Amino acid sequence: MPETDRSWTFLSNHGHVLVALSRDSSARLRDLAESVGITERAAQAIVSDLEDAGYVTKVKVGRRNEYRLHPARRLRHPAESDTPIRALLEIFDRDD
Numbered sequence: 001m002p003e004t005d006r007s008w009t010f011l012s013n014h015g016h017v018l019v020a021l022s023r024d025s026s027a028r029l030r031d032l033a034e035s036v037g038i039t040e041r042a043a044q045a046i047v048s049d050l051e052d053a054g055y056v057t058k059v060k061v062g063r064r065n066e067y068r069l070h071p072a073r074r075l076r077h078p079a080e081s082d083t084p085i086r087a088l089l090e091i092f093d094r095d096d
Contacts, residue, residue: 013038015088017046018069021056022089026066055085 011019016036020027027035033043047067050056053076057068071086 013042014046014049017043018050018055018085019089019092021047021050021067022069022092023094025068026061026064028064 013036017032020032020035024031029040029043029047032047033040036043038046047056047058051058053073055070055073057070059066059068069085069089071089072084074081075083075085075088
């Protein structure tokens with residue numbers, strides 16, 4: 001298969017942040033940004049989007065935030081809207 005100059009991935013940055021939070025629910029925004037390869041500001045905007053859509057809830061624990069995921073929430077695209085995010089997150093579960 002020939003190499004192309006165009007770069008793309010199967011998951012959006014929103015998906016990457018969701019997976020990162022599933023691996024470390026107390027990750028700092030700085031750590032999320034670094035693991036996904038985005039700016040801290042972009043990570044903050046994505047976490048806010050995920051909160052607004054009901055995929056995560058931010059809980060203050062001391063001076064830090066923890067994020068509780070809601071794995072029963074469904075994927076957003078109409079083609080996958082019958083699939084809970086749990087199914088996506090299980091693909092990336094490193095405990096197997």
